Amino acid sequence: MPGEVNKEEQMTEQPTAEQPEVEATPTEEPEVPNAEVPNQEQDQLHSENAEKVCSQPQSLRAFVVGGSGEVGKQLVKQLAFNSDIKQITLIVRQPIKYDDYIDNRTVQKIVDFEKLEEHKDAFAEHDVGYCTLGTTRGRAGVDGFKRVDHDYVVTVAKMAKELGCKQFHLCSSKGANEKSTILYPKVKGQVEREITEMNFDKCFIYRPGLLLTKRSERRWGELIFTGILKPITFFFPTLISVPTESIAKAMLAVTIQPDKYENKATIFENKDIHKLADENK
Numbered sequence: 001m002p003g004e005v006n007k008e009e010q011m012t013e014q015p016t017a018e019q020p021e022v023e024a025t026p027t028e029e030p031e032v033p034n035a036e037v038p039n040q041e042q043d044q045l046h047s048e049n050a051e052k053v054c055s056q057p058q059s060l061r062a063f064v065v066g067g068s069g070e071v072g073k074q075l076v077k078q079l080a081f082n083s084d085i086k087q088i089t090l091i092v093r094q095p096i097k098y099d100d101y102i103d104n105r106t107v108q109k110i111v112d113f114e115k116l117e118e119h120k121d122a123f124a125e126h127d128v129g130y131c132t133l134g135t136t137r138g139r140a141g142v143d144g145f146k147r148v149d150h151d152y153v154v155t156v157a158k159m160a161k162e163l164g165c166k167q168f169h170l171c172s173s174k175g176a177n178e179k180s181t182i183l184y185p186k187v188k189g190q191v192e193r194e195i196t197e198m199n200f201d202k203c204f205i206y207r208p209g210l211l212l213t214k215r216s217e218r219r220w221g222e223l224i225f226t227g228i229l230k231p232i233t234f235f236f237p238t239l240i241s242v243p244t245e246s247i248a249k250a251m252l253a254v255t256i257q258p259d260k261y262e263n264k265a266t267i268f269e270n271k272d273i274h275k276l277a278d279e280n281k
Helices: 036-055 070-080 113-123 137-162 183-196 220-235 244-256 270-279
Strands: 060-065 085-092 106-110 128-131 167-171 202-206 210-212 241-243 265-268
Touching: 060 070, 060 137, 070 085, 070 244, 085 113, 113 137, 128 137, 137 167, 137 183, 167 183, 167 244, 183 202, 202 244, 210 244, 241 244, 241 270, 244 265, 244 270, 265 270
Parallel strands: 060 085, 060 128, 085 106, 128 167, 167 202, 202 265, 210 241
Antiparallel strands: none
16 A cells, blocks of 8 residues: 555445425325435436546646656556646657657657756646655765756746646655765655645655666666576565556656545555556556
8 A cells, every 4th residue: 555644434324315394194005205315316417427437538747857867758658648638748858759640639748857946837837746766876976966866856846836737746765864874865855755745736746766777878886686586586576676667657647636645745655556567557
């Protein structure tokens, strides 16, 4: 089950119909209404209305930061194929070339990530925000990693909140813990806490394990680690790894039905991501 914060249970009482009093006459037996019928009709009407609501496109406007990464590319693809998404804004450092699935609902906004606050217009008028931004210490160095995975991500979330974004989805990492002595999980944990404290209407955090994907760039550490763990991932596929496509499917599934999750902040661990993806193939 997803980790949740401040869980509250809500109960709804179903109204019951009262049987009317009827006076009988000697010449005619009164017809007494069945008290169960009105409730049956009401339940059927509620059910039909619920089906209609679920089947209607929601016309959500979404932005994606990190759309050039492996998770981000899969997410953009999932959004592009979904009729509930009315608009997709890709906030990028430079133009990205996508496959033919991108249509006229998608626009790209070029920004300078060192001056994100000068590009507030790119974040305006969106219902949903996704951040799949991230790098590694090996690629960017310690300072570069902190700047991208902490500073950029937190600034994106702040602007989204200020400009009225209701849902915020963050791709974090398995083992995120701000109390860790290891840099990577420590920074990820700090970011999770800071974004949770921004008090979005709904905040969803995903903690995937080792990403299974065909990268356009080679990360030798991941290649070696993947090879070593291949037997484990084969016999226990949900334990420590997850395909990037599964993360994207999970994020979209939660986006479409956010009210299934009662709390403002919900954390999905690696196994939860697998489950969501399997339920929404």
